Amino acid sequence: MGALARRRRRRIVGLLVLLGLAVLAGLASIAIGSKPIGLDAVWHGLVAPTGTENDIIIRSLRVPRTELAVLAGVALGIAGSLIQGHTRNPLADPGLLGVTSGAAFAVVVGIFAFGMTSLYSYVWLAFIGAIATTGLVFLLGSAGRGGPTPLTLALAGAAVSALMVGLISAMAVIDQQSLEAFRFWRVGAVAGRDPVVIGQVLPFLAAGLVLALANAPGLNALSLGEDVARSIGQHVLRTRLLGLVAITLLTGGAVAACGPIGFVGLVVPHVARFVTGPDHRWLLPYSGLIGAVLLLVADIIGRVIAWPSELQVGIVLALIGAPVFVGIVRRKRLVRL
């Protein structure tokens, strides 16, 4: 068997292993919580619910929460790989295009100017803010005739994000109520979200996922450099635009549903790249699955370490995930962008 075929088989096996891990973590996420539920009861609740207390907890609390963690993990992991690929910058995360800060800005404006307080209304505010801001970043980053380049996109994203964060700080400093609501939204969580939210963001996430996978071959070509990509028949602007739309949908959906969960989108691509190398056709699925597993595990840990209370998943991720990430960075040979 040739080296190429062997590598391909290793990658497929790796994907299956990750998928298995994700399923296991998902089941654990349903079983573990302030009220521990046995695996037989989990099975009962999932397959043939009869309305026992366990069944109700499982179906109305644990399952939606687990679904949300999976969705957000997949979305942020893939969006992270896309944005790092497009900007060729290891410091880029899905929030770089202004998606996250735009979402946060819209939420704070909702609280500050209109007195909105329900998580339910934050979903749409966040989503609209995310899309509007990304549009602005893209317009600025591609102003001039040359269209968007990695450098201008990254700088435009950083500048617009800074502007949004500055305005958020201004509102939060002036108005204590905005600060109060914002500081809890800011840490990011998958718990206590209305199951309806999942239905609302799912179409956007699904569309983002499809576009992301469609973007992979084009992005591979772009990473050879724009001129080379053009010479082999790539439409550079269309590829960039496709990628940016995918990132916006994935990140906007995730942020709208869970708040700005940082870390995943920044770090998962680096971890996935250690395994797959820079080929985005492999990198994207790996990033999605690693993101899902990471978010599920972090959420479970947050329930266990603060039992019977909880620690928000965004916090756990960084406090436990960051040291692990640093460990990986030290061990592995670095895959450059």
Next chain:
Amino acid sequence: MTALQGLRIGPVGLRFRLRPLVVPLAALALTVLVVALNIRIGDFPMSVGDVLRVLVGGGDAAEQYIVFDLRLLRTLTGLLIGAAFGVSGAITQAISRNPLASPDVLGVTPGASAGAVGVIVLASSYGSVAGVIAGIGLPVAALIGGLLSAALVYVLAWRRGVDGYRLVLVGIGVQAFMLNLTYWLLTIGDVTQAGQALVWITGSLNGRSWADLVPVAIALAVFLPLSLVGAHVLGALQFDDDTVRNLGTRVELSRFVLILIAVVLAAVATAAAGPVFFVALATPQIAQRLAGTARPPLVASAVLGALLVSVSDLIARTAFGIELPVGVVTAVLGAPYLMFLIIRKRREVRA
């Protein structure tokens, strides 16, 4: 693009580039103007003559207090921390060859924020630790947090030398850790403490004392000249490690010293005024575009940092009826200007 200017006197030919010289000088002139405004304008209006009279030793006690202890102190602090953040950012971006890098990535500002917010939140809510923690004081806690966290980044990034890319990746990890620690601390305090903490992590020049100012002044006096000496090394560090070794630069040592300078400048500035938002990231990029250089120029970054912070503070103090933290305004002023430069520059190049 920058025109090369030629100067020829007899057999001696001298070629120099004009823009890298003009930009800092023009920025310096503007800064002097803003400083004058900053000292003149406030709740107690004074004419230029009044201010000058006080500055040379005249005026009554109240006027002296206003000019020296309130306005001059605050203005100077703004100038110096702006310069420190500008230089720190310029060095960081040059070493990592990444326009998004700033002292945040070196761990300094996130570590300082975690330290300071920890003191704000924990000192009053948790009885027995309160006395000890409150005794440390905000600037010291920030300084310790920033330096420890930067040391952590450097040590963890070390593996037979510090590679710029690994430094950035480790920095990301440490930054994420410190930031989320800070967010978490924000949720466990009450809303008043969270408000104080927010003002601090946005960056504020309100109520500074000479004790805040002096360390920044000393650090700048020592390290700015030193970093200029090392500036030619920064040019070499643009290339990859092998190239640098062939150029004969002692890579590790130079890199260590430059990182140390960036860390100390950012740490003392953060201790004095909080991690004033966006200055360290934006100023070097603005300076680079204005001066038309290939990498962030140090002196221009320093002057433009000072200018950005002092203009922002003037606006933050006077424009809104209530006083905003200066970091709010640095972002709102700096971001559009940086965008404008990016767009204009591209048009120019393509034309």
